[in-house]
Amino acid sequence: MTEVPTMECDLAIVGRGMAGMAATLFAANRGISAVQVGMIGELIFASGLLDLLAVGWREKGILERDPWAAMDLLSKESPKHPYVRLKREEIETAFEEVVSFLEMQGLPYSSQTGQNTEMITPLGTIKQTYCAPRSMLAGIQALREKAPCLVVDFHGLTDFSGKQISAALQDKWPGIRSARVPFPGNSEKRELVTGDIMAETMELSKNREDLARDIRPLVNDAHAVGIPAVLGMEKNRDILEDLRERIGVPVFEIPTFPVSVPGLRLNNAFVRGLGEKAIKRLGQSRVLQAKEVNGGAFVLTVGRREPEMTLRARGVILATGRFWSRGLVADRKRIREPLFNLPVHQPETREQWHRVDFLDLKGHPVNRAGVDIDDCFRPLDGSEDPAFERLFAAGSILAHQDWKRMKCGSGLAISSAYKAVEAFWKMR
Amino acid sequence: MDHSFETQVLIIGGGATGTGLARDLALRGIQSILTEKGDINAGASGGNHGLLHSGARYVSSDSAVAAECRAENELLKKLAPHCIEETGGLFVAVAGDDETHVADFPHLCERAGIPATRLDIQDARELEPVLSPDTIAVYQVEDASIDPFKLSLENMAQAQALGSRLFRHTQLMGFTMGRSSIRSALLQDIKTGEEMVIDPEMVVNAAGAWAGEVAALAGLSIQILYSKGSLLVTDRRITRRIINRLREPSDGDILVPGGTVSILGTTSVRVDSLEDIRPTPDEINLIVDEGSAMIPMLAKTRYIRAYAGVRPLLKPEVEENDRSATRGFTLLDHAEEGLENFVTIPGGKLTTYRFMAEKTADLVCERLGIPRPCLTRTEPLPSTEAGRWSEPGLGPRDWIRDKNPENPILCECEMVPQSIIRRVIESITAQHERPDLQAIGLRSRMGKGSCQGTFCGKRVLAHMIEQGDVAGEEGLAHLRHFLQSRWKGERPVLWGDQLMQAELKEALYCGLSDLERYPRMRKA
Ligand SMILES: Cc1cc2nc3c(=O)[nH]c(=O)nc-3n(C[C@H](O)[C@H](O)[C@H](O)COP(=O)(O)OP(=O)(O)OC[C@H]3O[C@@H](n4cnc5c(N)ncnc54)[C@H](O)[C@@H]3O)c2cc1C
């Protein structure tokens, strides 16, 4: 066996989805010597919205405008939900720390009003979110006022249809309409996919001039113009302002199906900002194996496929996500946690994993499977005791939550990461 | 009353038998109306294995059926080659299988006149390298795979071209009875609620497992038991040939390749009702365990969906074991019970659908007093636009040929471009039907790949909204319905990679889009 180099740190963070990124930020801000390991996660699929909680899990799954009221419901209806182990102040502090970091990185979010707001989705449905990229704000306002509004889409972009959005919303929002224009530089109407190439196209002033020229005559009475979220990467803020001036009304972004540019922006902002801090990131590797050695330290084998490095850490935050990210794996019979072989809370048999109706409001029991934790967000060993003294878990790998149905994806990732880092910090 | 029609023959049920009968009659110059409560092949004809039997599977249980299969197999390969892939088949026994059965097999085949050649095990494993190392005997037979959707769509298309009519989504609700005949039939369009009355000279009940329910509407009793069978679709083709387990027919013992995938099945589970027929995770576990004894890699393969169908079993024939109950067909002439213009044709096999249609049409002709000879024995089945796009690989070929930048791919897994979706929509509207995502899925490869509609569902819907095929919030109901119909097949195979896929799908439609909160398809 070939020798691989060893690296030492206080805290290893496994995962670079929202939870892993937030945990790394919290660790950096507290001066913890930390190393983050992980390949790009769900972030590039995620819409860029930061949901906190909109469904407090009554069997019917009713939407709440007030996330804190939904949390009160949780403690009754779903007492093991990870949020029940968090105080409101902790959640607010965690959000504040992340949002102000993102603002510093040129990725501003809407201010926290303490309430959920409604916004439109790429299907033309309306969803509730807690905190949206500022680039989407004019759309939230237009929806609230049901003001005349134009949704623009592009020839060749089959994944985004303005007509689909306006048609679905027609009854609720009669003032919304749509139009199709060429994407700058694509007069041949070639097929387009959302992502960094479209975003970078919008960074050139000449392209924005072309786009604005095509949109301007279509504006008429519209108070705002919605465009799929591809308006630049780093320069998004300036691009929106520039388009507003050229078109004459506020311009806003609408989330898209993957690849999601607002998700990429989040990823990039974290990578950039964390790079400025005293943090090591092993961005293109996975933890291949993990074990605890004498004295309670962890030894992680890290690499792409083959071991490339050994990482010794006093504590680990497991933010490896669910099935999509392979934080959990399932065969025909059971669900496992592959790194530490932690017990996984799960339904008795596969027959019970999923409900018969895909869209059943009660949600699928498998989505509440995951890792059980104590108040310090330490995975349990199958009893009430932590499996390891300094192993913590954060994000969607946690049991007793269903982020897709309760609308708590990013909020749970951020606040559980916060709690896990704080708990590790306090143990020193 | 909204509408009333006269017709020589009313056919109830648009599966292989009903559509085959419509064509047979039309070729004899007899026009019919076919009423189908779902879409074409909504029943067993859309939930089967797609195996054009050589007959070898039935040599020990029913040599008459075996011989019928052999004859039809030969005929259909000649007359409907565009619906058939001549894969050939193997019968494979593995260590532990009943050796007496293995030893008897060649003699039974010979007695039924079914060609079966013994292969050297080493040679067989060269032909199909995935066969188990524990293989103890292999025979080669003339099985083939058949596309049941294409088959029924083509049969119906020719019948329609010759003047017959099809009412999809239209259910037979009741009969008005005369003294010794059915006087008229009441149909209802289940989407609009519209009713119509048909005055037929003859009525044929080709409602498969539902034949008992239909007969009851005429006051007759046919005792039918239901045997559900489930099947699994792999993400790619595993073998070139059809692989049968060489043992008494049992669970998980056949693997049928069809185009780019393979289908593994089946089970035989008694069910009490025809409502809500779906494969269950437990059945799927059983099929995979059994199948992997023959082909070990089936334990690790990625499955993209599962589906189920119901075999109707006529009561008097039912024995202890549903598998040994005859797969032959019986033509029930209800004149014997005093109804002169009513016949029922339940049971049988896809393989023998043409023969069943022929026998039924013979009886119908006799009753109508129009003795005309059957032509489906000699006339090839034409290839038409209606059945064209269900074939895998055709979409991509067509797309590469015209390479038009304004013709984007809407379903990436199966490479179905917008132009084909458009043509499918037009073929539906040409039959005076309203297109929806499911109907498009039935007639093309859209939504059949590994993402199971995650991306193409939204894209095709957007295209339909843009073209004015669907309006307003109705589109969301279409989408829900489509996702639900895919889900029925996904749910039993959600582990490993397919579970990851399903998680992404739910993240997009629920996590991001809240679709679970939007209206269900409204029934009129
Ligand atoms: C399509 C989509 C839409 C979404 N929309 C929203 C939305 O509208 N609002 C919202 O709030 N949230 C949304 N989210 C959810 C949110 O972005 C996060 O996915 C969720 O909060 C879970 O984050 P996580 O960090 O726990 O897990 P993940 O994002 O899944 O990250 C897990 C990480 O762990 C890594 N990993 C796994 N195993 C290892 C290993 N052995 N070694 C190293 N690394 C490993 C993975 O590579 C990955 O980087 C959406 C997500 C998706 C996919």
Ligand SMILES: Cc1cc2nc3c(=O)[nH]c(=O)nc-3n(C[C@H](O)[C@H](O)[C@H](O)COP(=O)(O)OP(=O)(O)OC[C@H]3O[C@@H](n4cnc5c(N)ncnc54)[C@H](O)[C@@H]3O)c2cc1C
């Ligand atoms: C699991 C399984 C696997 C099989 N595998 C094979 C195989 O590999 N090879 C083979 O040769 N055979 C196979 N078969 C058998 C074959 O599928 C059937 O014999 C054949 O499809 C029967 O066709 P059908 O048209 O008679 O019945 P169906 O296809 O069931 O058609 C009956 C139709 O009647 C409609 N209907 C019912 N009630 C009404 C009403 N009131 N009004 C209007 N319409 C109504 C239904 O919606 C349905 O579409 C298999 C069967 C099953 C269940």
